[in-house]
Amino acid sequence: DSGVTQTPKHLITATGQRVTLRCSPRSGDLSVYWYQQSLDQGLQFLIQYYNGEERAKGNILERFSAQQFPDLHSELNLSSLELGDSALYFCASSVASGGAQETQYFGPGTRLLVL
Amino acid sequence: AQSVTQLGSHVSVSEGALVLLRCNYSSSVPPYLFWYVQYPNQGLQLLLKYTSAATLVKGINGFEAEFKKSETSFHLTKPSAHMSDAAEYFCAVKTGSSASKIIFGSGTRLSIRP
Numbered sequence: 001d002s003g004v005t006q007t008p009k010h011l012i013t014a015t016g017q018r019v020t021l022r023c024s025p026r027s028g029d030l031s032v033y034w035y036q037q038s039l040d041q042g043l044q045f046l047i048q049y050y051n052g053e054e055r056a057k058g059n060i061l062e063r064f065s066a067q068q069f070p071d072l073h074s075e076l077n078l079s080s081l082e083l084g085d086s087a088l089y090f091c092a093s094s095v096a097s098g099g100a101q102e103t104q105y106f107g108p109g110t111r112l113l114v115l
Numbered sequence: 116a117q118s119v120t121q122l123g124s125h126v127s128v129s130e131g132a133l134v135l136l137r138c139n140y141s142s143s144v145p146p147y148l149f150w151y152v153q154y155p156n157q158g159l160q161l162l163l164k165y166t167s168a169a170t171l172v173k174g175i176n177g178f179e180a181e182f183k184k185s186e187t188s189f190h191l192t193k194p195s196a197h198m199s200d201a202a203e204y205f206c207a208v209k210t211g212s213s214a215s216k217i218i219f220g221s222g223t224r225l226s227i228r229p
Binding site: 033035090 | 158217222
């Protein structure tokens, strides 16, 4: 158990809908990262928040957005969902701002299925 | 740009045999390299990481990896495979220029034959 929690574990929804994925980092960790794992794209970095502020951005679509709240939990919002958004979404956390040597600890993921 | 290439999407070994999972990296600056393992229906767990100290890195569950700059490789090995090692393994890289994000390889699925 990494100490990173994600809810829900599974989510089934329809195209065009909007969903929110939630992540709680390990106690004391200030950074939260979001990754998408799909069969065709593999594991891809989406976005990082550090202490409430956006820190780094990866291959995140404009339909997707995230935020980190004062209690450091984070939410990933996915809107206007398409079939291709079906994937496993991971959250990870690290102790500080994400330096090269920092370890990222991953949560169990949220499996999203868009029908 | 940094990248990692994992050779072999699927590796099958017998129980008790040597495990060798191959990873080559590309980076214009000294890299930080990681191996993660993903068991079925679970998240990623860090096996080991190289951060420019010793070139031979020991990780959990008997795994180790050796950083070879001349070969731009960071292969993962385990002397004797166990049935519980069956999982997907990901090699990953971070560098100082993009320290926040991890760039993952495509993964290698390890199967263990009884």
